[in-house]
Amino acid sequence: MLSKQILSATAALSMVSGVFGVGCDDPTATIASQADATQLAECETIEGSVLISASAADTTIDLGGKLTEIGGDLTAENNGLLNTFQSDSLETIGGAFTLKNVTKLSTLSFPKLGEVGSIDWATLNALPEPTFGNPGITKAKSVVIADTFIENIDGINVDSLTDMNINNNRRLTKFSTSIKSLSNTLIIQANGLNLSMEMPNLQWIANMTISNVTSFSVPSLHTVNGSMRFDSNYFETFIAANLTDIQDGDLSFVSNPQLTNISIPTLTHIGGGFTVANNTALEKLDGFGGLNEIGGAVKVRGSFTDVELPDLQDVKGAFEVVSTEDISSSCDDLKSYDNGVVQGDYSCKGNDQNANNDTSDASSDGSNGGGSDNTDSAASISGVSTFVTLVSVGAFVAAFL
Ligand SMILES: *[C@@H]1O[C@H](CO)[C@@H](O)[C@H](O)[C@H]1NC(C)=O
Ligand SMILES: *[C@@H]1O[C@H](CO)[C@@H](O)[C@H](O)[C@H]1NC(C)=O
Ligand SMILES: *[C@@H]1O[C@H](CO)[C@@H](O)[C@H](O)[C@H]1NC(C)=O
Ligand SMILES: *[C@@H]1O[C@H](CO)[C@@H](O)[C@H](O)[C@H]1NC(C)=O
Numbered sequence: 001m002l003s004k005q006i007l008s009a010t011a012a013l014s015m016v017s018g019v020f021g022v023g024c025d026d027p028t029a030t031i032a033s034q035a036d037a038t039q040l041a042e043c044e045t046i047e048g049s050v051l052i053s054a055s056a057a058d059t060t061i062d063l064g065g066k067l068t069e070i071g072g073d074l075t076a077e078n079n080g081l082l083n084t085f086q087s088d089s090l091e092t093i094g095g096a097f098t099l100k101n102v103t104k105l106s107t108l109s110f111p112k113l114g115e116v117g118s119i120d121w122a123t124l125n126a127l128p129e130p131t132f133g134n135p136g137i138t139k140a141k142s143v144v145i146a147d148t149f150i151e152n153i154d155g156i157n158v159d160s161l162t163d164m165n166i167n168n169n170r171r172l173t174k175f176s177t178s179i180k181s182l183s184n185t186l187i188i189q190a191n192g193l194n195l196s197m198e199m200p201n202l203q204w205i206a207n208m209t210i211s212n213v214t215s216f217s218v219p220s221l222h223t224v225n226g227s228m229r230f231d232s233n234y235f236e237t238f239i240a241a242n243l244t245d246i247q248d249g250d251l252s253f254v255s256n257p258q259l260t261n262i263s264i265p266t267l268t269h270i271g272g273g274f275t276v277a278n279n280t281a282l283e284k285l286d287g288f289g290g291l292n293e294i295g296g297a298v299k300v301r302g303s304f305t306d307v308e309l310p311d312l313q314d315v316k317g318a319f320e321v322v323s324t325e326d327i328s329s330s331c332d333d334l335k336s337y338d339n340g341v342v343q344g345d346y347s348c349k350g351n352d353q354n355a356n357n358d359t360s361d362a363s364s365d366g367s368n369g370g371g372s373d374n375t376d377s378a379a380s381i382s383g384v385s386t387f388v389t390l391v392s393v394g395a396f397v398a399a400f401l
């Protein structure tokens with residue numbers, strides 16, 4: 001009986017939705033209060049987008065009801081009052097699930113949500129842990145989580161995605177994800193100081209840039225299509241036991257001060273350059289037993305006593321090994337590479353106090369020049385240009401009931 005009344009109220013409302021409040025068919029339905037949310041939650045499907053107004057004054061917005069699908073985006077931005085945002089019915093968001101600068105948001109609960117176009121969250125200073133169901137979000141193209149207090153994001157269990165960027169989440173100390181493949185770029189940077197990162201199922205990834213991580217595990221990783229780089233991490237050991245190919249890009253380990261062992265024994269090919277620089281605890285570079293072809297240059301600079309690259313057959317670019325220590329024995333072993341294996345300039349020397357000063361990348365192609373490229377990965381927050389505040393229609397619905 002009640003639902004029939006609500007239905008007729010909703011139907012009546014949708015006729016006038018261009019004038020008052022929110023309707024199922026609005027291109028963008030703007031929620032200014034819980035009453036609007038209650039009304040929208042009566043729609044089973046919303047083809048357009050849903051926006052929580054920056055000036056919505058209710059501290060709880062609950063979109064639970066009949067609503068299972070939003071075709072467009074679901075957005076809350078620049079709202080400093082909202083502390084609970086939830087829906088126990090929403091299953092799909094076709095577009096972006098954007099939460100930015102919602103600084104009081106402490107409860108985010110979407111137990112049925114399984115599919116989103118993308119997740120784009122930034123500046124959520126009060127949110128410790130989003131609540132998703134089990135298995136949680138299993139489909140998303142891209143995930144960006146930046147500058148939040150999130151401690152746990154285990155509810156994101158996507159198999160394959162294009163991009164992921166997790167940065168400046170200072171409370172995040174563990175991130176374990178079941179991702180199997182990632183087709184563009186993974187960036188992990190400036191999260192919790194003790195971040196332990198596990199990607200047990202990752203098989204191939206196009207590019208990854210990992211910084212400020214304390215442990216990192218990719219036991220199944222087989223192929224990197226583009227580049228893989230590790231800057232300023234705190235792990236002692238890096239092992240990628242199944243990695244055989246870095247197809248088109250670079251491999252680099254720069255300024256990882258605790259690193260004592262890099263082991264990628266099955267790696268045979270690096271399409272671009274190979275850089276190992278300023279990892280001052282790394283005494284032996286002996287974990288590249290199978291490496292035989294490098295499409296760019298080799299730049300190995302550090303405090304080594306031993307550098308072994310026993311199987312090299314072709315280096316298209318320059319080859320430079322420099323250590324603060326005496327490596328004359330390694331240089332003797334590597335010397336034969338100057339004759340045919342290395343196509344660019346060859347140099348190998350020890351006892352150079354400046355060995356760790358140069359952290360620029362080895363050239364990615366066969367040219368001899370050095371070079372460096374820095375990608376800035378910090379997420380920025382874009383302001384929302386306009387908010388249309390519509391008249392609340394709670395009273396209107398009540399009149400019909
Ligand atoms: C964040 O939202 C608050 C309102 O809660 C607003 O005053 C502030 O300007 C916003 N910050 C940015 C960077 O947009
Ligand atoms: C990366 O390489 C894997 C294994 O060869 C392949 O299956 C995948 O399609 C490649 N991905 C991209 C984005 O090139
Ligand atoms: C990081 O972990 C180590 C031991 O695992 C502990 O001693 C240290 O206090 C932790 N640091 C922080 C900032 O939690
Ligand atoms: C985090 O890594 C960046 C390099 O990506 C480095 O510049 C920065 O100093 C690191 N921060 C800490 C606290 O280690």
Ligand SMILES: *[C@@H]1O[C@H](CO)[C@@H](O)[C@H](O)[C@H]1NC(C)=O
Nearest residue numbers: 200218219220221222241242
């Ligand atoms: C490593 O590769 C081998 C051979 O392809 C495979 O049998 C094994 O399961 C892989 N290990 C992991 C942890 O994925």
Ligand SMILES: *[C@@H]1O[C@H](CO)[C@@H](O)[C@H](O)[C@H]1NC(C)=O
Nearest residue numbers: 184185206207225226227248
């Ligand atoms: C990622 O790697 C692919 C090669 O698989 C490359 O074409 C692409 O430009 C890379 N993307 C970035 C952002 O580096």
Ligand SMILES: *[C@@H]1O[C@H](CO)[C@@H](O)[C@H](O)[C@H]1NC(C)=O
Nearest residue numbers: 237239260261262263284287
């Ligand atoms: C580095 O780690 C690998 C894999 O665990 C191990 O086989 C190797 O002995 C280690 N090397 C050093 C120098 O500790």
Ligand SMILES: *[C@@H]1O[C@H](CO)[C@@H](O)[C@H](O)[C@H]1NC(C)=O
Nearest residue numbers: 324352353354355356357358
């Ligand atoms: C390199 O580092 C050493 C030791 O830290 C320092 O004395 C020297 O001036 C540096 N050289 C250059 C060229 O920056």
Ligand SMILES: *[C@@H]1O[C@H](CO)[C@@H](O)[C@H](O)[C@H]1NC(C)=O
Nearest residue numbers: 255256257278356357358359
């Ligand atoms: C070398 O690494 C140390 C420790 O991570 C860092 O403080 C220093 O700035 C790095 N040197 C260069 C030239 O990047």
